[in-house]
Amino acid sequence: MFALQYLTVALGCVALAFALFMFVYFIRSKYPIGKAVALMLLGESIGIAVTVGFSIFANGLYDCIGDSGSMFLRWVMFLTALATSLHLAYQTRLIELRAIKDDGNK
DSSP states (O other): OHHHHHHHHHHHHHHHHHHHHHHHHHHTOSSHHHHHHHHHHHHHHHHHHHHHHHHHTTTTHHHHHHHHHHHHHHHHHHHHHHHHHHHHHHHHHHHHHHHHHHHHTO
């Protein structure tokens, strides 16, 4: 079981590194949709980082941060996911509206 815990943390670190790498890639975009994808990936990174933290400290986490700290970290994950999802949906909708307008002008 201990080896599985290490594997879980390693997999989480790989997922976190990839999400952060893609964040850096997309944040350089000059287009709003690229920035929106970057923010979505940043939000994903935050959720992954908190999950990796929970995996690392699974046995003694509540002793370190307590119930309030644990609840706060969950709120950070959920609110970040909500905010980045809303932003990406908004930017995608703007692209759709521009495409509809462009199709109407043909």
